Amino acid sequence: MSQNESQTTITLADLIENVKLGGGSVITSNTELEPAAGPQASVAPAKYVEGKGQAAKSVFVYETRYIAGKPENQDEPKTAKKTVKGKPQTVVLIDSKQSELNRAEAAIEQGRQYGDEAVVKIPRAVVTYQTENGPVEYTDMELSHRIFDGHFRAGTIDGKLITENDDYRALRNCTPADMSALLNTAPAALLFGAWDSTRKSNQVRLRSALVGEIIGVLADQKRTGEEQQARRSGARVDAVAASVKLAPKDMESLVNDQEAELSPGNIGARRNEIKKAKADDRISASPLGLGSIPPSVEEIGGVACRRIIRSWVLSLASLRQLRFGQDENKNVAARALLAALGLNAIARAERELYIRANCDLIESSAPVVTLDQRFGEKKTFAPLTVEHTDQLLLEAIENAKKVGVADWNGQTFNVDGNPIIIKNATAEDAE
Template sequence: MEVISSMEELYERLRTAANRQSDDSAIRVRAVYEPTGGPGTRIFPPTVKTKATDAAGYLTEPRYVDGAPVTVVLLDQRQSQANRCEQALLDAVRRQDFFLPHLELATEAEGVPVRITSLEAPHRSRDAYFRDAQDSDGTAFDQTEDGAALRQAEAGDLSAYLRLVPSDLLYGVWDSHRKRRIQVKVPRAYTSEMYGVAPLVGVKAAGRVDRLNLAGDTVAVTESGWSPLDGAKPAKGVVTARMSELGHGMIPPSEGIGGVSVKSVHRQATVSMAQLASLRFGRAEEELAAAGRALLAAIALLGDRLAFAAPALHLRSGCDLVVVSEQVEWVQRGADGRPVTQPLETTAVRDMLELFETALERAQKAGLEWASAPVRVQPNPSLQQAIAKSYAIAGIGEVGDE
């Protein structure tokens, strides 16, 4: 009974915060990591094409860290961190730990099952995948009952999103794929990012050694394969390539960017109670609207814990990190020129799951409709053809770096 009482108290605090009825303005996560190989070990940020040189590079910028101006390298941007939370939620749904309403497009291409959900699509439920989908009767998704409800939603009434794709209201959504004078655009209520402090950029030599040392001749390339030219001039219209471009022969090592060494790695995440409080749900009773905002806050906390509560984190190849310290705290109205913070009562995944279940029960009692299965659609003929083409083998591609 003590645990239940404590969870009820946590829920009530979350509900009042998400509805701007208390001094709690946000929940903030501050975590410090180090590479699994130890301090100073090279880690690899995401590679981008830099504007200055049009070559591969890393994203760096000046920031204040602990009050001092420093250069930081971005290790994981907000979009990527949101995707990690969404994937963690989806994985838990597939394990049947709980259910979160979402959209699912399912088909098959070249005998391979293909499935894309609104928790994975680039623009979430408003992605072009769902715009170009249809139900089992062949009705365009946007013309179905659920699709039309999402299409007709607007800033003053986001109830369809709360009912069908609540994660969109947490991680942000923009209906940019449909022609409409006023497009739905919901800012993120949950944000998180990771960066490394004072990066020293390393170098690496990339190449390939061929045990048979095949000659790097020029060959003719067709959809069915390639064939030697034996020194002959290729016929007009014939595509040619060096054997090294097709995965054979030697490639001399060349210098490239080789990760970074940093003083420390930080993650900063927030759940904005002000953004949650700004969400409107049309003619819904205030009790339902308040419970809906609290439910969204609980989903945000659950997603963060599912994605980041483990002692280690894998961002990408060459970027594995260990948690050194972590603070999860309430952020309140400041006093005497200083912010006021309090530790969150609990941060364990199992407790966040219980908090979510409590919030869902309250919202359902207030009248929220909560599905037990995703809204399932399939590609329309044009999209199906494009998907099938992407799975078809058509000739030989060129070799790329690791």
């Protein structure tokens, strides 16, 4: 019998017991990862913008973290694994908390698209934009502020402003004493967090009960992170011509022909070049995707890591701050339902180790799932799987229905998107 087979799986009874007042604080899932190409390979961490305007540049984020040794006693699955004494070390942020949550939400949406029995039952809100190519939908699991996102707030229902709709008002008027409206309409906000930030008063603020991240322990602890950054070269080869330079009149003709396909910023920059050019000048067509770009070393590329760790934390303590009326049985059932959804989100996100280009990772060992039992006691469980957490979620849905706190049947809160927004949308990055 394998180690995983000998471990117990987390049950609905475990969740119910620990979302009651005084229960365990968290459920965690931690996994050792490594570069898919081997220890010699560098990985590309997330990039962030530092500075503004012309001074803006792409950077990696480095921190000092206390890193304990790898788990010992792998043959003791039912007790918390001991760790080697650790020390402060320099790490790089490979995937942030917000990015990991986005991956979890996307994995749930993917499951819905495949018709998975459990996730199709989750209530959701959808804003639909009418475009030249037909309707395009965005859900509250895709939009940054969930049901309180600007795309929802600018929309309409039955031709009237959504902010005047009684059902939407009920969502915005939820209080810590009763979150029932959100639970049965847009529960993503209760698990992943949301903030009705533009409302002038009575704002709903919900912290995320689920957080995750991936960090890499730098290979050389004697040098700074910046000193260990690799550089990436970039180039473009044009099989037709190494260089395409056009007279101002020809460039203007090309821009006019492609105006419907080019971004407003690109069009503006090209026309500004045309306006400043003399009749005998030649303008590079490289911004239009023509001609080669010589190899250059500009972008930060990757770093070498001696160890990579992915971690998830589902905060049961946060879920216990949510109430759904005065009946404690309903409160417990609703919290257990959200906890089951959180575990399903972890399992789905962990199933596909897709991060970004030049950051291909594999698991070095099975995830270690741990339930806090208070007073320093912990209990470990088998790694979370989609199959198991789907069943767990279905059981939690049925339990919540039985006590009368939630009835999840895949109901959708439909909103018509404001045509002004989609008309003026552009793929250009924000400045």
